[in-house]
Amino acid sequence: MFGRVQVELGRDLLVALEAAQESSDIYRRQARAEPGAYDSDLRTDMEVQADILNRLDRAEENNRIRPPQP
Secondary structure, three states: OHHHHHHHHOOOHHHHHHHHHHHHHHHHHHHHHOOOOOHHHHHHHHHHHHHHHHHOOOHHHHHHHOOOOO
């Protein structure tokens, strides 16, 4: 949520990117214990990270992590 708000405001993008990456790491650890339970949360975090990278003009990284649309 923090990352999404920061993207929309265009502020503290590096801090927001760190927060989204940390959140993704937590969801990945949780998913090992409960496969599939956190898929949508992880997908949202990856979308937020991609949006932040886009705002930071880091297109290559953005394209690498943006999840495909279902």
